[in-house]
Amino acid sequence: MRAKQRNLTLFDSLSREQKEVCLQPGAEKFSFYCCGPTVYGPAHIGNFRTFVAQDIFRRVVELSGVPTFHVRNITDVDDKTIRDSQKQGASLVDFTTHWNSIFQADSEALSCLTPHSQPSAIEHIPQQIELIETLISKGFAYPSEDGSVYFKVEAFEDYGALSRLKDRELEVGKTANARSNADEYEKEGATDFVLWKARKPEDGENFWTSPWGEGRPGWHLECSAMIREVIGETVDLHGGGVDLMFPHHENEMAQSECACGQPLARHWFHVTHLLVDGGKMSKSLGNFYTLSDLEKLGHEAKEVRYVLASGHYRKPLNFLLSSLGDAKIALEKLRVFGEELAEKANAPLLSYEECLAQTEADLGLFQPAWNSLLNDLNVPEALGKVFTGIKEFRSTECDPEAAKMALIGFSYVAQALGLDLTPVKVEVPKEVEDLAAQRWEAKMNKDWAACDAFRDQIQALGFTVKDEKGAYTLIKN
Numbered sequence: 001m002r003a004k005q006r007n008l009t010l011f012d013s014l015s016r017e018q019k020e021v022c023l024q025p026g027a028e029k030f031s032f033y034c035c036g037p038t039v040y041g042p043a044h045i046g047n048f049r050t051f052v053a054q055d056i057f058r059r060v061v062e063l064s065g066v067p068t069f070h071v072r073n074i075t076d077v078d079d080k081t082i083r084d085s086q087k088q089g090a091s092l093v094d095f096t097t098h099w100n101s102i103f104q105a106d107s108e109a110l111s112c113l114t115p116h117s118q119p120s121a122i123e124h125i126p127q128q129i130e131l132i133e134t135l136i137s138k139g140f141a142y143p144s145e146d147g148s149v150y151f152k153v154e155a156f157e158d159y160g161a162l163s164r165l166k167d168r169e170l171e172v173g174k175t176a177n178a179r180s181n182a183d184e185y186e187k188e189g190a191t192d193f194v195l196w197k198a199r200k201p202e203d204g205e206n207f208w209t210s211p212w213g214e215g216r217p218g219w220h221l222e223c224s225a226m227i228r229e230v231i232g233e234t235v236d237l238h239g240g241g242v243d244l245m246f247p248h249h250e251n252e253m254a255q256s257e258c259a260c261g262q263p264l265a266r267h268w269f270h271v272t273h274l275l276v277d278g279g280k281m282s283k284s285l286g287n288f289y290t291l292s293d294l295e296k297l298g299h300e301a302k303e304v305r306y307v308l309a310s311g312h313y314r315k316p317l318n319f320l321l322s323s324l325g326d327a328k329i330a331l332e333k334l335r336v337f338g339e340e341l342a343e344k345a346n347a348p349l350l351s352y353e354e355c356l357a358q359t360e361a362d363l364g365l366f367q368p369a370w371n372s373l374l375n376d377l378n379v380p381e382a383l384g385k386v387f388t389g390i391k392e393f394r395s396t397e398c399d400p401e402a403a404k405m406a407l408i409g410f411s412y413v414a415q416a417l418g419l420d421l422t423p424v425k426v427e428v429p430k431e432v433e434d435l436a437a438q439r440w441e442a443k444m445n446k447d448w449a450a451c452d453a454f455r456d457q458i459q460a461l462g463f464t465v466k467d468e469k470g471a472y473t474l475i476k477n
């Protein structure tokens, strides 16, 4: 089986079917758009579950031979960014730039590939105004008496198709004349939603001029305008957390499809939410975690990445602090195997770029794990098969050629999951270094009693000495 001769198949939330992810005829890249963070505070691990799943999606698509164009926006204009920047007395740009830089650093620490484009709402105000003008001219939107503009939900027949509003016995138009001026609303009724919000005193200096007066765009509109600007009328795949399906994605679809007359996305990819300790993550329960909170508790970003990656994206993932300990053990097993494999194959593990450059990779013992990823990104199954592959490798005599094939296969799967298998750099105190040097000297002099005594002292300081091939290494206990 050639790894690159099969495409990923992925569940599509709109058609409710598994569909192949492939390039459109004549297209050079597979375009995908992900709703990005609202930069008004640190992103929590629930947000990152979605971004990690999207990162694995991108890696699997690229490793299967399809180049991507990955766009993830920055939401810098909405009710929350304006409210909190005002509270701090900071300008909206300074406030959101600060939180965006923290988001980018967390994202990188979690081994997420940087999107090819990260447009922001503030940079696309004229495009948003233009989109509203188109919607008004086509009869899908109307200005209200206060200078706001609303989308007329009744005018879009397909409204609710993605989140199955009708199946939930909530009819479009049932809440006729109801309007929502908030960026986020919980109500499951199809209300007319805001495209342009007339300026209010609490907005401070955050307003722009428009044909309808001073104001600012609504949150849903920004994604539609940026997709159109950065990608075009139809994107190959649109992704986001499942909580965005309604109303955000329904509203995006309504705006884009009514303005352009084309489907907004060929494929919808929704990632199910994260639970913490079996329930909803909440600040009041003390289980609301950001990456920095977990690092303060002594955990590493790569362990957080492993836990967030390890569930199936269509099933809720229950996060426990103890899962991070399990992740540490699993990563260490994989790292040790990677070293063993590199030694047998006499070559290092492949980097992401080297995996991309492999044209006809036979993944040998790790082909089953790769196949699980190609089947709706089944990460838990793939991880199980990686460990089975490791067992098989160790139970058979392996010539360098077979070891090389296993090395390529193992690298492929590790890179697809974005696992960091580099050894942890441990600071060894000088005292321990000195004792280890004295122990080595004693060993060279065959003074076994002294050698054991030094070993015990080193152990008492939290390190273990491991001798191999005329040298020693120090491992932190």
Ligand SMILES: [Zn+2]
Residues within 6 Å of the ligand: 034, 035, 036, 223, 248, 252
């Ligand atoms: Zn969006």
